[in-house]
Amino acid sequence: xxxxxxxxxxxxxxxxxxxxxxxxxxxxxxxxxxxxxxxxxxxxxxxxxxxxxxxxxxxxxxxxxxxxxxxxxxxxxxxxxxxxxxxxxxxxxxxxxxxxx
Amino acid sequence: xxxxxxxxxxxxxxxxxxxxxxxxxxxxxxxxxxxxxxxxxxxxxxxxxxxxxxxxxxxxxxxxxxxxxxxxxxxxxxxxxxxxxxxxxxxxxxxxxxxxx
Numbered sequence: 001x002x003x004x005x006x007x008x009x010x011x012x013x014x015x016x017x018x019x020x021x022x023x024x025x026x027x028x029x030x031x032x033x034x035x036x037x038x039x040x041x042x043x044x045x046x047x048x049x050x051x052x053x054x055x056x057x058x059x060x061x062x063x064x065x066x067x068x069x070x071x072x073x074x075x076x077x078x079x080x081x082x083x084x085x086x087x088x089x090x091x092x093x094x095x096x097x098x099x100x101x
Numbered sequence: 102x103x104x105x106x107x108x109x110x111x112x113x114x115x116x117x118x119x120x121x122x123x124x125x126x127x128x129x130x131x132x133x134x135x136x137x138x139x140x141x142x143x144x145x146x147x148x149x150x151x152x153x154x155x156x157x158x159x160x161x162x163x164x165x166x167x168x169x170x171x172x173x174x175x176x177x178x179x180x181x182x183x184x185x186x187x188x189x190x191x192x193x194x195x196x197x198x199x200x201x202x
Contacts, residue, residue: 003114003115003117003118003138003139004139006114006117008114011112011114013104013107013109013112014104016104016107016193017104017193020193020194020196020197023197024196024197037104038104038105086194086197089190089194092117092118092121093121093187093190095121095125096121096124096125096187
């Protein structure tokens with residue numbers, strides 16, 4: 001039973017959403033993530049911090065014109081870790097798809 | 102961005118494991134779930150209670166010989182709710198599968 005493969009750092013709903021968006025877009029800033037996910041500043045900041053402290057994402061501080069702007073992207077190890085998570089999830093749910101319950 | 106479709110009652114790791122096992126087996130008792138998931142009594146009991154209070158699973162008390170034995174199974178609405186969750190999850194992750202990151 002493969003729930004131990006469901007990395008708890010990545011499995012959380014908002015964090016899973018962040019990862020899907022970053023894989024698709026390459027990099028995104030805080031406001032874009034916030035709008036896409038429909039979460040509060042505090043909630044998003046908390047989940048970004050968990051992912052950053054785990055080495056899954058990397059924050060790059062820069063400017064857009066004169067305004068500070070931080071963009072987030074997956075690290076290489078974060079990308080591998082997310083792929084392993086997806087594989088574990090497919091392994092867990094695979095037997096269900098299309099089969100009789 | 103479909104994280105709002107990821108029903109938090111079902112998305113939690115241990116609860117997701119319980120649901121996958123119950124879909125596959127039809128019904129299971131506490132000890133079998135515990136062994137299959139590798140969790141403690143207290144942890145499993147807590148998650149079963151959340152699922153039962155949400156109407157996702159149903160506990161049926163009976164006996165095995167003279168020993169009391171409770172078996173758990175999905176309710177009809179729980180089964181539908183789980184199918185909706187799986188659909189939301191596939192919708193969220195589908196764009197990733199096989200594509201370039």
